[in-house]
Structure formats: C-alpha cells, structure tokens
Amino acid sequence: MEMNEYLDVFIEESKEHIQSLNDHLLELEKNPTNLDTVNEIFRSAHTLKGMSATMGFQDLADLTHKMENVLDAVRNNKLSIDSNILDVVFNAVDELESMVFDIIGGGEGKKDVSVLVNQLQAIEKGESINLENKDANNQESKTSTSLQIGNLDQFETAVLQQSAEKGFFNYQLTVTLQKTCLLKAARVYMIFEILEQIGEVIKSEPTVSELEDENFEFDFTVILVTKDSVDEVKQKVLKVSEIDTVEVEEFSLDNLHNSETALVEAETELQNNVTPNNTTSKKEVKDSVKEQVTSKTIRVNIERLDALMNLFEELVIDRGRLEQISGTLRNNELQETVERMSRISGDLQNIILNMRMVPIDQVFNRFPRMVRQLAKDLDKKIDLQIFGADTELDRTVIDEIGDPLVHLIRNALDHGIETPAIRKEKGKPEEGVLKLNAYHSGNHVFIEISDDGAGINREKVINKAVSNGVITLDEANTLTDSQVYQLIMESGFSTADQISDISGRGVGLDVVRNTIESLGGNIMIDSNNGQGSVFSIQLPLTLSIISVMLVEVQEEKFAIPLSSIIETSIVNKKDIMQAHNKQVIDFRGKVVPLISVKEVFNVPGELTDEEYFSTVIIRQGDKMAGLIVDTFIGQQEVVLKSLGNYLTDVFAISGATILGDGQVALIVDTNALIK
Amino acid sequence: MSEESKQFLKSIVFQLNKEEYAMPVDLVGSIERMMHITRVPGTPNFVKGVLNLRGVVTPIIDLRSRFGFDDLSYTESTRMIIIHPNNMEVGLIVDAAYDVIDIPNEKIEPAPEVVGTERIEYIDGVAKLEDRLLILLNIDKVLSHESIKSLAK
Known part of the structure; x- marks a missing residue:
C-alpha cells in the first residue's frame, strides 16, 4: 500500500527516462562512436532498473538489467554498436514503455520478454572488440576538452581582417584570476569595461554570458581589437585587482588558417597552446547535450501555479499604483525602492508566465x-x-x-x-x-x-x-x-x-x-x-504567452500579435492611393489596403488630418493589410486571456491581456481584419 | 428558526435611477469601486468594456444603459457588483450598493403587468417592505444573449 504514493513519481520518472533513452539511441544511431551518448543511455537505464526493482516490477528490472549489460559492454569497448544491436535495444525500450503503460493502467508491468532477453544476452556474449575505434574516441575527447578560442564565424573573421588592414592590432588575451577571487563575475565585468574602453572584444571563450554566470574556472580568453600596444593593454588590465596573470599575444588570422589545416597532426600542441581550431563545435554539441540531461525539474500542481499567477497579477496592479504614488510624491528614497521593486517583479513575472508553458x-x-x-x-x-x-x-x-x-x-x-x-x-x-x-x-x-x-x-x-x-x-x-x-x-x-x-x-x-x-x-x-x-x-490558448506589439489609438491600447506583423512603417499621406474607393499603399511592389483601427473599432475621438500615418503591416497567408494606428508603444510578451463566457464572438478581437499597469488591453485578431 | 429562514430571500439591494433593486446574494462575488474599464468595440452600448479583476478579465455591464435609463456620470457611490451566474463572470454598474436584507417570500408579488413593455421579462417580481419597494431582477434574463442581440439591433 505504501508504495502507491511513490507510484506516480515512479511513472513520471520512468516516462522521462524512456524518452531520454529514445532520444539518445536515435543520436547514437547517427553517431555510433560517441561514447558520451552511450554513457547517458547507460545512466538512464541504470536508474530505471533501480527504480523498478525497488517498486517490485521484476520483469521491468530484468529487461533493463540485460540492456544495461549490453550498454556496459559497449561503454567499455567490448562491443561496437551496429544497427542490429540498436534494433534490439530499440525493441527493448519499446517493451519497457509498454510495461510502464501497463503499470499506469493499473497492471503489474508483467510481460514475457524472454526473447528479447535472450537476444540481449547473445549480443553481450558476442565479443567483437574494436580497439582502433576506442583510441580515436579517446583522442577526440581529449582535444575537445582543452581550452581554445572557438571557431570564428565569417563575420568575426571579416572584422579581424578589416581591423588589421586599418592599422588596429588583434590581440589574444588570456586572463587568469587569483584563486582567492571571490566575485569572479564582478572582476570579469571590470576587465571587460577596460577592454571596451581601449578597443572592442570580438570573441570570448567561455562566452560572455557564461562568464557573467561565473561559469568558468579561473581563466578566460578574449580576442581584442585595439590600437594600444601589448604592454599598454596588459598594464591597463592588471589595474583590476585579484588578477593573477595576463597574457597578451598577437592574434593573426594566418595562424587561424594554418592551425586549421595542421589540426590533424597538432593534437598535443593544441592542448598546450591556445589556438583557434574547429574541434570546439564538437565540444559545444557535447555541452548542449549535457545541459539537457542535467536540467532538473520538480513537479508542481497546476492549480498552485494558477493561484500564484493570479496573486502575482494583483501584485502587479499594486505595483502600478505604487509607481504612480511615488511619481507624485517625488521622494527619492521611495522612488528608488519602487523602481527596484518594479524591476524585480518584472523578472518574477517572466518566470511565472513561462512556468506554465511547455514547448510542444x-x-x-x-x-x-x-x-x-x-x-x-x-x-x-x-x-x-x-x-x-x-x-x-x-x-x-x-x-x-x-x-x-x-x-x-x-x-x-x-x-x-x-x-x-x-x-x-x-x-x-x-x-x-x-x-x-x-x-x-x-x-x-x-x-x-x-x-x-x-x-x-x-x-x-x-x-x-x-x-x-x-x-x-x-x-x-x-x-x-x-x-x-x-x-x-x-x-x-x-x-x-x-x-x-x-x-x-x-x-x-x-x-x-x-x-x-x-x-x-x-x-x-x-x-x-x-x-x-x-x-x-x-x-x-487557454493560457498562453505571445509576443505582441502594443499600439495606441487615441487613449486606447491594442495588442497586435507579432506573428502576424511583417513590419511597421510610416506612410506619407501623399503615398496613399485610392482603389475602388479604398485606401491602398504600394508596399514593396504590392498593393496593400489600409485599415484605420480608429474606424474599425469606433474609437471615440476626433479624426485628425495628419501628414504621416504610423502603419503596422500585417499578413495572413499571402494577403496583407496595413493597420493605421496613432503610436507604436513597443513589443511585449503578454498572457492571452479570453474575454469570458459572456462576451463571445467580438469582431476582430481574439482576447485580452493585462498590461503591467493592471489595465486590460485587447488583442486584435488580424485574421478577421484581412478577410 | 431554520424553517422560517427558508422563506426569506437573502438579497443584495442596490440603487439605480433612484429606485431600489434586489438580487439574490448568493450570485454575488464581490462589490467593487469603479476602476479603469477597457472599452470593447463592436459590443452593445450597455457593455462598458472589460476590466482586470484580480487577474480575471471581466466584462462590465452598465445597468443604466441596459435598462434604457439616462446616462449619469459615475460618482463616489457608484459600484460594480460582480456576479457569477452560470459559469460566467460579469460586473454590473449600479448607482450604489449598500444593503443586504432578507425579503420574506410572502412579500414578493409578481411584477405589475404594463401593456406594451418588453422590459418586464427581466423582472421577477416586486417586494414591498414597509415603505420600500424593491424590484427583484432576473439576472439570467438581464444577461441573456437573445436580449443582447435584440438590443444591439
């Protein structure tokens, strides 16, 4: 009985592991020599085995165990992956899945899997060691872990080339922070500020965002374009405290090309020298795979998220009020606090909004x-x-x-x-x-x-x-x-x-x-x-976040889904033509009808005669139209809400959203306007 | 005591055009002061728009225009009564809302028939309490879509 409370967790996690098995197996099929993938598969299988054994699903555990044996053999280079092995493993995963579904359906996850088990055992015993393969793999993984400035893309190479032609120097800087440095990100920030003053940072390894997250050991490398000499650069950077060493070298593009061609022989060199080469792409691939696997999740009841969301929206309304109050009181301390709170609640808002959303x-x-x-x-x-x-x-x-x-x-x-x-x-x-x-x-x-x-x-x-x-x-x-x-x-x-x-x-x-x-x-x-x-x-979308462009017509704000906007433009009055008593403009060779939002939505207010019109060009399929508005406010991520059960079928309005100030803005259904 | 209370209709009393109206209190979610309402184009004119009520987009109906009374600018006492009939959430703008009273069932009389009025359909009856005359509203009829369509024409 007491197992029941763990059953949900078991089912959810098993599903995840089976999915991860599938993903990695597919990857392995494409790239059969990648031992990292095998390790991931092995890990998932191993966890699955442990869980099912604990829960008392013996068949599930047995099958995973056999599968694990095969994977272990592959991992230790006793076996090399071929499509036969993969097929059997795929089948095994299928069986695992069906057993898990049986358990979900209230069954005991029992299934006759002896055929598969025998196949797996046969594979495990059939030894075919491929040592060459293993060596190649090892070398590959070694080179890809060493620190290097990554592949320069075309743009970056072009910048470096041009700067060299114009008499700038291209340097490669390797900065090592002291081991005792506490606020690494702060130091990095200071160094970058100095670098930006004397020149321009073209590339950094690790990337700037990784550096800001303190996602590095103690050293990092950047490519800098500047007019200063090596010594000047070095001295300026060393003014920042808690820096151990700064190495500045000339960075020449010839090196880049040479090293790329010399890559095959120069593996040992690569480990010592910080030289550009093209194995970094491999490293990146591996990193992204790792990230996926290591991202941790917890399960939260959706109702709790809803409650959180509603509470937060109330907070936003009060935030708006506070901002107004502080605006009228003009008390510095109050203003500072309120601004800070606005910022924080803005971040909070993003997190909460995104929490319920799941990519398809x-x-x-x-x-x-x-x-x-x-x-x-x-x-x-x-x-x-x-x-x-x-x-x-x-x-x-x-x-x-x-x-x-x-x-x-x-x-x-x-x-x-x-x-x-x-x-x-x-x-x-x-x-x-x-x-x-x-x-x-x-x-x-x-x-x-x-x-x-x-x-x-x-x-x-x-x-x-x-x-x-x-x-x-x-x-x-x-x-x-x-x-x-x-x-x-x-x-x-x-x-x-x-x-x-x-x-x-x-x-x-x-x-x-x-x-x-x-x-x-x-x-x-x-x-x-x-x-x-x-x-x-x-x-x-019962609840969905979309990007919209907020526009203002008189006093009213409307949100236009970004997905249907081609671009915004200012239309001169004299460019507007009449076609069959309808206003049209010539937009990149296409005749596009103009729609005045003010007229369509009967916005109260005087019709003013203006020289220029702010226009949002929208599209549905291959049809286009231009919406005339008064002002563009900006782009924003908003939560779509329905207008409720009372107001159904409102023309050209697909829903509403609540803006930061607590007011409601209507979302324009551009599809209805184009028809 | 309990037998007696069954014969009461617990009602919220609000004022509209100097008359007093009542509707069952269990329909009512909350009573709010006026706040910013966003106009929704293409709706009947008594639909004032929608507002953000604690994260829920709620349509608001001005009962004055719904009943064809003259428009009156909103005052300090103007209130919105938020009601939840049949899975909907709607707010009603009234001149004032101030009382919850028990109306004994026997005091409720059918609405007086007046020839040639169609508005009668959303009035369930009237109740006479001492010197007050309360008009009992049938919210479903007030909100019914047929009436919206006929009014929109």
Whole structure:
C-alpha cells in the first residue's frame, strides 16, 4: 500500500527516462562512436532498473538489467554498436514503455520478454572488440576538452581582417584570476569595461554570458581589437585587482588558417597552446547535450501555479499604483525602492508566465523514434521534418494532444505516403516527406501534419460513407470537397483497403476529432488527390504567452500579435492611393489596403488630418493589410486571456491581456481584419 | 428558526435611477469601486468594456444603459457588483450598493403587468417592505444573449 504514493513519481520518472533513452539511441544511431551518448543511455537505464526493482516490477528490472549489460559492454569497448544491436535495444525500450503503460493502467508491468532477453544476452556474449575505434574516441575527447578560442564565424573573421588592414592590432588575451577571487563575475565585468574602453572584444571563450554566470574556472580568453600596444593593454588590465596573470599575444588570422589545416597532426600542441581550431563545435554539441540531461525539474500542481499567477497579477496592479504614488510624491528614497521593486517583479513575472508553458517539443520529441519504427514496419521511406518545436503551449493542452497526433501520424504513414515502388511509378522521390509544423496565430495554436502521399480520394470516401450508411448518395453529391474529407472523421469509417495493425480499425479519426473538440479546438483536412494531404489542428490558448506589439489609438491600447506583423512603417499621406474607393499603399511592389483601427473599432475621438500615418503591416497567408494606428508603444510578451463566457464572438478581437499597469488591453485578431 | 429562514430571500439591494433593486446574494462575488474599464468595440452600448479583476478579465455591464435609463456620470457611490451566474463572470454598474436584507417570500408579488413593455421579462417580481419597494431582477434574463442581440439591433 505504501508504495502507491511513490507510484506516480515512479511513472513520471520512468516516462522521462524512456524518452531520454529514445532520444539518445536515435543520436547514437547517427553517431555510433560517441561514447558520451552511450554513457547517458547507460545512466538512464541504470536508474530505471533501480527504480523498478525497488517498486517490485521484476520483469521491468530484468529487461533493463540485460540492456544495461549490453550498454556496459559497449561503454567499455567490448562491443561496437551496429544497427542490429540498436534494433534490439530499440525493441527493448519499446517493451519497457509498454510495461510502464501497463503499470499506469493499473497492471503489474508483467510481460514475457524472454526473447528479447535472450537476444540481449547473445549480443553481450558476442565479443567483437574494436580497439582502433576506442583510441580515436579517446583522442577526440581529449582535444575537445582543452581550452581554445572557438571557431570564428565569417563575420568575426571579416572584422579581424578589416581591423588589421586599418592599422588596429588583434590581440589574444588570456586572463587568469587569483584563486582567492571571490566575485569572479564582478572582476570579469571590470576587465571587460577596460577592454571596451581601449578597443572592442570580438570573441570570448567561455562566452560572455557564461562568464557573467561565473561559469568558468579561473581563466578566460578574449580576442581584442585595439590600437594600444601589448604592454599598454596588459598594464591597463592588471589595474583590476585579484588578477593573477595576463597574457597578451598577437592574434593573426594566418595562424587561424594554418592551425586549421595542421589540426590533424597538432593534437598535443593544441592542448598546450591556445589556438583557434574547429574541434570546439564538437565540444559545444557535447555541452548542449549535457545541459539537457542535467536540467532538473520538480513537479508542481497546476492549480498552485494558477493561484500564484493570479496573486502575482494583483501584485502587479499594486505595483502600478505604487509607481504612480511615488511619481507624485517625488521622494527619492521611495522612488528608488519602487523602481527596484518594479524591476524585480518584472523578472518574477517572466518566470511565472513561462512556468506554465511547455514547448510542444515535449510531444514532438517522441515522433522521430515512432516514425523510424513505423517506416521500418511498413517498408516505406520517410523523411520526418519538424518545424516550430519551440512553440509553447499550455501544459494542460500538451498533455492531451499527444495521442491524437500519434494517430494522425500513423494515419499519414499508413494511408497517406505510398510505398517506394508506387512513389517511383508516380514520379515522386522514393522518400516520402511527413511535415509537422506548429505555430501561433492570433488566439490559437496550429499544428499541421502534412504528407506528400496519395491524398484523399473523394470517390473512395463517398463510396465508403454511403456503403457504411454515414450519408446517402444524394447528400454525397451536394458536399464540397472539404465536407467530404471531414467524413473520414465520422465514427465507423476506415478508408484503408486493408486493415493493418498500424491504423485502420475504423475507430481512429473520430476519436481524434472528439479529443480535439473537447479541448475546444477543431481539425480541418485539406487534400489534393495524388499530392498529399494536410491535417490542420487548431487549438485555443487557454493560457498562453505571445509576443505582441502594443499600439495606441487615441487613449486606447491594442495588442497586435507579432506573428502576424511583417513590419511597421510610416506612410506619407501623399503615398496613399485610392482603389475602388479604398485606401491602398504600394508596399514593396504590392498593393496593400489600409485599415484605420480608429474606424474599425469606433474609437471615440476626433479624426485628425495628419501628414504621416504610423502603419503596422500585417499578413495572413499571402494577403496583407496595413493597420493605421496613432503610436507604436513597443513589443511585449503578454498572457492571452479570453474575454469570458459572456462576451463571445467580438469582431476582430481574439482576447485580452493585462498590461503591467493592471489595465486590460485587447488583442486584435488580424485574421478577421484581412478577410 | 431554520424553517422560517427558508422563506426569506437573502438579497443584495442596490440603487439605480433612484429606485431600489434586489438580487439574490448568493450570485454575488464581490462589490467593487469603479476602476479603469477597457472599452470593447463592436459590443452593445450597455457593455462598458472589460476590466482586470484580480487577474480575471471581466466584462462590465452598465445597468443604466441596459435598462434604457439616462446616462449619469459615475460618482463616489457608484459600484460594480460582480456576479457569477452560470459559469460566467460579469460586473454590473449600479448607482450604489449598500444593503443586504432578507425579503420574506410572502412579500414578493409578481411584477405589475404594463401593456406594451418588453422590459418586464427581466423582472421577477416586486417586494414591498414597509415603505420600500424593491424590484427583484432576473439576472439570467438581464444577461441573456437573445436580449443582447435584440438590443444591439
């Protein structure tokens, strides 16, 4: 019984570990010699084993144990990774996942995995040591850990070249702080201030932000462009206290090129000399991987976050009042305190706002693995392309959207994309493209799943629907294409000629539609026979942060979503033309209609006759329009809120947001304005 | 005691155009002083806009214009009564809100029929208490979307 309270934690963590296993295995597949990845996999497997053994899920623990053995062998270079091993390990992870899901469903996580266990054991015993490989790996990791100025990008090289031509000196400075230095960031700041006075810092290693976070040992290297001599630079820098040594060397671009070519032989040199080379990119890759793994999380009930959010918003209102009061009282001390408080609460606001938001990547990240497997099962070649994985969605929506997406992807792979042979016949590339695209638009998040497969056959759908009794033949003839496509989401409908185990049990798409509609969204299907189909899911943002441009019209403030803005411009009155009694301007060769926000929203106030108009150019699809406003206030991240259940369907307003001063600003639905 | 209290309607009393109105107190979330209201374009004119009520964007209705009374500039005593009918959150602007009283059920009479008035539909009845006459509002009808549409025309 007492285990129950740990069960939730166990399930959540197991899911995370399995995801991490999948991620790293995919990475390993691309880069089979990277032992760091193997280590990560090993770690996840090991933790999983420990947890499941503690919780008494013996099968789970056994399988992980065997998997761990294989990984251990790989780690110790007793085995080299090949696609056979990977397949077996992938299968094992699949089994682990299904066991975990069994446990979630209230089962005991029992499953017959003896076949897999035997396979894993066989792999473990089959010794094939590849010593050469190991050596190469070791050397690689050695060189990449030494301290170097990283790859200079084109821009930086260009700056260095130009400065050399204009008689500036390029120096490479290595500053070592004293071991006793307490405020490293402060010293770094002082050094940088001096450097900025005498010249310009082109590059630093570690990066400036890392330095500011004290994310370094005691030394760092910068490339400086200045007119001062070596000694002058050195002396000036040494004026900062708590510095141990300063080494200044001439930095020449010739070195850079030489060292790049000489890299292969010069490995030992590289460790001692601080010379630019191109292994740093590898180091960066490794660093980013590490960061991902080591980021720690805690679980917080969403209700608590909501409460925190509301409380904080009240605080913001009071902050606004305090600012006003201090403004009128003109008491210096009060003003200082209030300013400080404003700053801090600003930071706090950002943190709280972002806390509830989760990048959709959390859902997307399991798809590469799934698509790989499905492609193998179906004998199809699939290129999965993911866009907008950083689109943030409310956590509650993220939790629900996974299953419908899985369904749609399975569907696209099974019914949509054809087998390589058929594709070749049709003159398409053998590899089918499956695109996942997520983006914000107005008050909604759109997720599009598009494939370049066979598309939906109208006739086939109608025949099926009629024979299944979903519609009558008469009805069918009056339906538009998109109405026909919607039919495939009626319950009891399956268009696949043969029922396969991937999809096509006829219970699929209507479930998808129901789930999405229960989230307050909808799903649209667009298709071109022979060209592919697009399933586009529209989801509301119950609580979502978007970037907006705040504009002012008379006394009223409006927020225009940044995602629909192309640019802002000032339009001269004489550039405005009349077309069919409508005001238009010529915007980069395109005729763009002008919309006066004042008129559309009936903003009270006099219509003034001005020479110049501040205009926000907005876009929807390939249509554009210019919104005339009075003033641009600026760009801001805001929380989208609905107008409530009472005010529904307000024209061209998609929601509201609460500004820093506690007032409400309306968010403009640009899509409605363009239509 | 408890049997008796069942026959009372605990009501909040507010003033509008020098008349006294009442609505059930359990609908009421809070009573607020006036604060900044953001106008929402394209809504009927009695919808004054929305305001930020502790982080919740709340629509505000001016009961004066809803009932077709003359507009009056807001004073120190003007209040917003925030109510929560049917999962909604709406604020009503009234001239003043000052009292919570128990109206005995037997004192409630149906609204007097007046020929040719359509406004009658949002009045549940009237209650006569000593020298006061309280008009009992039916909030659902006041807020109903059909009435919004017909008024917007």
